[in-house]
Amino acid sequence: MQISDEKNTKIVATVGPASSSYENLLELAKVGVNVFRLNFSHGLHEEHQEVINRVCYINEKYGLHIGLLADLQGPKLRVGKIDGEGISLVENDVITFVNEPCVGTREKIYMSYESFPKDVNVGERVLVDDGKLVFEVIETNKKDTVRLKTLFGGTLKSNKGVNLPNTKISLPCLTEKDIADLDYILTQPVNWIALSFVRSSKDLKDLRKRIDAKNHPAKIIAKIEKPEAVERIDKIIKNSNAIMVARGDLGIEVPMERLPLIQKDIVRKCIQRARPVIVATQMMESMITNPSPSRAEITDVANAVLDGADAVMLSGETAVGKHPGKVVEAMTKIILEAEKSYDMVGRRPLPNKNSSTFLSDVVCFNAARTAIDIEAKAILGMTSSGYTAFKISSFRPNCEIIIFSDRMHMLATLNLVWGVRCFYYDKFTTTDETIHDVTEILKLAKRVKPGDVIVNSGSMPLHRRFRTNMLKVTVVE
Known part of the structure; x- marks a missing residue:
């Protein structure tokens, strides 16, 4: 396909x-x-x-x-059911939100956030229906009732979402x-x-x-x-x-x-x-x-x-x-x-010397920089944890990032990551044999051809996690 x-x-x-x-x-x-x-x-x-x-x-x-x-x-916050076709509100109209379920009228409107009266403060804004209606809190009894003044009106309809941009809500995530x-x-x-x-x-x-x-x-x-x-x-x-x-x-x-x-x-x-x-x-x-x-x-x-x-x-x-x-x-x-116009020159992050992964980060950084300097066809990475792929991608090289892993789940995970293409490979032996094998796979897939320059990166030994420590340049034969 x-x-x-x-x-x-x-x-x-x-x-x-x-x-x-x-x-x-x-x-x-x-x-x-x-x-x-x-x-x-x-x-x-x-x-x-x-x-x-x-x-x-x-x-x-x-x-x-x-x-x-x-x-x-x-935690989605919503008003409850509103009577009829909705409540028409204009600037300075005052409404009341309560935390007990009821059919909404001009007298009171249910809001699906029990701690709203407790968490909200006077002067904070309340936005309804993706911000189409805007209110300001003018009173709260810190128990079950909040009174609001309309700043921007409209028709308040059933089950519309509520946003509280100023309120520190206590709901669990x-x-x-x-x-x-x-x-x-x-x-x-x-x-x-x-x-x-x-x-x-x-x-x-x-x-x-x-x-x-x-x-x-x-x-x-x-x-x-x-x-x-x-x-x-x-x-x-x-x-x-x-x-x-x-x-x-x-x-x-x-x-x-x-x-x-x-x-x-x-x-x-x-x-x-x-x-x-x-x-x-x-x-x-x-x-x-x-x-x-x-x-x-x-x-x-x-x-x-x-x-x-x-x-x-x-x-x-x-x-x-x-x-x-x-x-x-x-x-x-x-x-x-x-x-075609994307250029990370001058924007690539430098490895952090204080990081616990500094040495591995330097290897990944230099894989990307070397690929740019020698105009490599691709960077090949072998990974189990995904670390090599995430890190090399962050340096945004101007060539393909081709990742091999023996974990199918990881390959699908990495499909979100910038520039990464994935292949399954589970025969990791010596470094040289693995590089030869994966290069042959790419030749069969018509990803590379004889004469192409490849930057290889990974861990030695190959199954060592979170420790990218190998960088090798090869030419496809």
């Missing part, structure tokens, strides 16, 4: 009714999807299971390594629903688990304990959606395996004019720490209904590529849109064109 794998920046596509069939998943894989996202805000476990089975079958049948990303819902979903996810071959509404590194540690308790190899993506996460971004990056810039809720909770620079700053810091970073939300949203993207969307995707993001993500575009295949095709074209 012919697939599109020329791009370095990866595509994450959300699965939904428009894309969950075997035929649609296969088509999306052909045109450039690297990771499928399962959104646990929607769908039953049985429905997710069908998608997982289909993706695994596609991988096995066609020798692919498409990854699976399970996205936990997190993992809800009861998340824990139930996680119990299911950890029985599946999922590569990445995304944690929603992360506020501190402690949230990530709680999730890691649950994953480790099941001895599951899944890695954690921290979704940056809260102002607190932006303030603590360095520690969150350090304690996560990857980052998602979730611009939907984040764009509601921080001033809109700050969002572009926040995105660029997070991408830069993730590259410095060798953490894959995904830019997500509304990337090509007009294609939910339209057959082509807007000019602003084209520029948005291209800018994410030029910033150095590992991946760009599609949500409703592929989950419920009319043209999921066309969306991915268009995104692939934009990525390939932008990558």
Whole structure:
């Protein structure tokens, strides 16, 4: 099967009714999807299971390594049911939120956050329906009632989401629903688990304990959606395996004019720490209904590529849109064109002398630099833990990064990482024999040809984890 794998920046596509069939998943894989996202805000476990089975079958049948990303819902705050068609509000109207379920009227409206009266303070803003309605807290009894003044009005309808950009909420990051979903996810071959509404590194540690308790190899993506996460971004990056810039809720909770620079700053810091970073939300949203993207969307995707993001993500575009295949095709074209101008010169992070992995980092850095200096066709890495792939990718070399591993799960995990192409290999013997074998595999796959220069990197002995200590230049015979 012919697939599109020329791009370095990866595509994450959300699965939904428009894309969950075997035929649609296969088509999306052909045109450039690297990771499928399962959104646990929607769908039953049985429905997710069908998608997982289909993706695994596609991988096995066609020798692919498409990854699976399970996205936990997190603590969603919503108003309850509203009487009739909704409540029309204008500036300075006063409404009351309560924490006891009721049908909403002008007198009182239920909000699904029991500790809201306790956590909120006078003067803090409350945003409803993706920020379409904005309120200010004018009174709270710290028990069960909060009074709010309308700043920007509109029609308040049933079950609309609530954002609290100024409030330090006390809800746990993992809800009861998340824990139930996680119990299911950890029985599946999922590569990445995304944690929603992360506020501190402690949230990530709680999730890691649950994953480790099941001895599951899944890695954690921290979704940056809260102002607190932006303030603590360095520690969150350090304690996560990857980052998602979730611009939907984040764009509601921080001033809109700050969002572009926040995105660029997070991408830069993730590259410095060798953490894959995904830019997500509304990337090509007009294609939910339209057959082509807007000019602003084209520029948005291209800018994410030029910033150095590992991946760009599609949500409703592929989950419920009319043209999921066309969306991915268009995104692939934009990525390939932008990558022609992508240049990391002067932006490659230098190894940190104070790091416990400094020596290995220097080897990976020099693999990338050597590949540039000698115009190598590819960098070949052998890995079990994934360390070599993550680190070499962070230096953004201008050639292919081809990774061999004896762990199938790791190969699919690495399909999220910038520039990485993966092959299975389980016959690691001596270093020279292994380099010869994997080079022959690449010749058969028509990835390299006689005369090509290759930079080889890995561990000696080959099964030593987290210690990349070998660098060797070879010429394909």
